[in-house]
Amino acid sequence: MSAHKIIIAIDGYSSCGKSTLAKALAVKLGYNYIDSGAMYRAITLYFLRNNVAMTNHAEVIEAISNINLSFVFNEHRQASDIYLNDENAEPYIRDMLVSDRVSEVAAIKEVRTFAVAQQQQMGKKKGIVMDGRDIGTTVFPDAELKLFMTADPEVRVMRRFKELYETNHAITIEEVRHNLELRDYIDTTREESPLRKAEDATLLDNSLMSREEQLEMVLEMVKDCATNKKQ
Numbered sequence: 001m002s003a004h005k006i007i008i009a010i011d012g013y014s015s016c017g018k019s020t021l022a023k024a025l026a027v028k029l030g031y032n033y034i035d036s037g038a039m040y041r042a043i044t045l046y047f048l049r050n051n052v053a054m055t056n057h058a059e060v061i062e063a064i065s066n067i068n069l070s071f072v073f074n075e076h077r078q079a080s081d082i083y084l085n086d087e088n089a090e091p092y093i094r095d096m097l098v099s100d101r102v103s104e105v106a107a108i109k110e111v112r113t114f115a116v117a118q119q120q121q122m123g124k125k126k127g128i129v130m131d132g133r134d135i136g137t138t139v140f141p142d143a144e145l146k147l148f149m150t151a152d153p154e155v156r157v158m159r160r161f162k163e164l165y166e167t168n169h170a171i172t173i174e175e176v177r178h179n180l181e182l183r184d185y186i187d188t189t190r191e192e193s194p195l196r197k198a199e200d201a202t203l204l205d206n207s208l209m210s211r212e213e214q215l216e217m218v219l220e221m222v223k224d225c226a227t228n229k230k231q
């Protein structure tokens with residue numbers, strides 16, 4: 001497509017297909033895809049493994065100083081795996097144990113400051129698609145293209161259930177529903193960078209859209225951005 005590289009910020013509720021779209025866009029455009037949620041999940045994994053008391057300010061700060069996060073491209077997945085202190089954390093971070101606590105961890109100011117600084121660094125060269133909750137509002141307020149994704153809550157529950165059921169046959173629909181509702185509630189009501197649509201973001205409800213339709217539509221938007229040269 002265009003040589004003029006931009007930043008694409010994708011925000012939205014839990015499990016509404018942000019990463020599927022972000023990954024497909026990155027592959028099509030030859031951009032880097034960064035799953036910012038994986039960073040909060042990896043930090044949560046560290047906190048859980050090391051029994052960090054999440055309400056203890058000093059413990060949280062100490063723990064963060066011991067965390068090193070990096071992304072390494074995985075050819076098989078066509079996306080990057082997150083490394084937590086040199087260990088590939090990808091196999092553990094989608095676990096329900098992590099999902100149940102991640103929004104609590106992501107609401108901590110120091111955790112966000114730590115993650116956002118790295119995310120902004122990764123966007124310096126542009127040519128990046130990043131998805132999360134505060135990408136268009138806080139991480140890249142000047143992103144050339146901002147999308148805010150949503151989908152019918154039941155559609156989201158069933159999508160995530162099917163995804164998790166592939167590796168965990170013990171999971172129930174009720175458990176998934178509870179987790180999505182809880183995370184959406186914490187993410188939208190927290191004090192630090194709550195999930196909200198940036199004023200200049202385009203709302204995308206994909207309840208009734210196929211992945212292909214959605215990708216085509218957003219690729220058109222990217223083309224427009226690149227030709228408008230909103231630099």
Ligand code: CDP
Pocket residue numbers: 013014015016019036037038040041102103104106107131132133134135183184187
């Ligand atoms: O499960 P899903 O893919 O929808 O979520 P995720 O992108 O893996 O993010 C997991 C959690 O991390 C969210 O529920 C938020 O609490 C937090 N998060 C955040 O606060 N800010 C971001 N930019 C990304 C994720």
